[in-house]
Amino acid sequence: MTASNTDTPPEESTREKIKAAATEEFTQKGFDGARMQSIADRAGANKAMIYYYFRSKDALFEAVLRETFEELFTRFAEIRPQGDPDPRILIPQIVRLHFRFLADHPAIPKILLREMHSHHPIVPKVLGEMFGKIKTERYPDFVRIFEAGVRAGKIRDVDPLQTILNILSMNIFYFIARPVLSVGWPDVFASVSEEKLLEMREKAVSDLVLNGLLPR
Numbered sequence: 001m002t003a004s005n006t007d008t009p010p011e012e013s014t015r016e017k018i019k020a021a022a023t024e025e026f027t028q029k030g031f032d033g034a035r036m037q038s039i040a041d042r043a044g045a046n047k048a049m050i051y052y053y054f055r056s057k058d059a060l061f062e063a064v065l066r067e068t069f070e071e072l073f074t075r076f077a078e079i080r081p082q083g084d085p086d087p088r089i090l091i092p093q094i095v096r097l098h099f100r101f102l103a104d105h106p107a108i109p110k111i112l113l114r115e116m117h118s119h120h121p122i123v124p125k126v127l128g129e130m131f132g133k134i135k136t137e138r139y140p141d142f143v144r145i146f147e148a149g150v151r152a153g154k155i156r157d158v159d160p161l162q163t164i165l166n167i168l169s170m171n172i173f174y175f176i177a178r179p180v181l182s183v184g185w186p187d188v189f190a191s192v193s194e195e196k197l198l199e200m201r202e203k204a205v206s207d208l209v210l211n212g213l214l215p216r
Contacts, residue, residue, distance in 0.1 A: 015053045017043040019067070022060050027107040030114050031061055062122045068108055069130040072101050076138050087149035090142070091213065092206040094164070099171045099202045106175045113176065139164075155213040163209065170205045 021042035025034040036057060040047045054060035075097050079090070102109065115123045139160075146160040174181075182189040189197065 014043075014045060014049060018045060018050055018053060018060070019064055022064055023107050023111070026061060026064065026111050026115075030118065031057070031120055032118070034061075036060075058122060061120075062126060065108075065111075065122065065126045066129075068105055069126060071105075072098075073130060073133055073138075075101055076134065079138075085145055085148075087145050087155050087213070088210060090145055091163075091167075091209055094142075095167055095171065095206045095209065096202055098167065099174075099198070099205065102171055102175050103198055106178075109172045109176050149213075153215060156215055158213055163213070166212075167205065167209060170208070174201050 018039065021039045022034070024042055025039045029035075029038075034057065036047050036050055039060070040050055043050075050060065054063055079093055079097065112123060112127075142164065143160045146155070146158065146163070149155040150157045192200070
């Protein structure tokens with residue numbers, strides 16, 4: 001039987017399994033504590049396959065970060081404002097896009113936090129390239145929308161960068177602090193589905209940011 005075009009090629013499947021296993025290993029043990037044999041065991045592969053796809057542990061670590069953030073950039077590229085869009089509509093879109101990206105990759109903030117404190121050189125390298133692309137290709141659109149919103153009286157005269165940083169900070173905090181929060185409010189986290197928790201938090205961030213932007 002001929003495989004359909006939607007089937008994942010075996011090579012891609014193996015490569016993605018290795019990346020997923022590496023993400024777990026880096027999250028639990030950090031870069032220095034991660035072992036290639038352990039990654040191979042998690043992926044159900046052998047070490048030779050890891051070195052076939054990734055020449056070293058550094059290369060594997062960089063691929064995990066870079067390809068994850070390339071996905072984030074692709075998602076941001078889906079927001080293509082036309083004409084003179086309303087920032088009150090744009091803000092919830094940005095919140096949701098970033099929040100759902102983190103929900104799909106909850107380990108990434110933990111990896112970044114750990115490795116930035118250990119001064120791993122790959123982290124600033126990848127982040128610098130990613131933010132560089134966003135600053136040159138996407139951020140100018142966000143600034144234009146904010147400025148248009150101010151001129152139209154839809155939002156207050158605010159700093160677009162600080163607004164974006166507020167969104168990123170609140171979103172990331174939830175995924176980093178979730179183990180602590182679930183201990184502090186076990187009744188909430190035990191009685192509400194994961195999807196509902198995500199929806200509640202996403203709405204709370206959007207509402208807080210929007211209420212800070214609306215004219216007083």
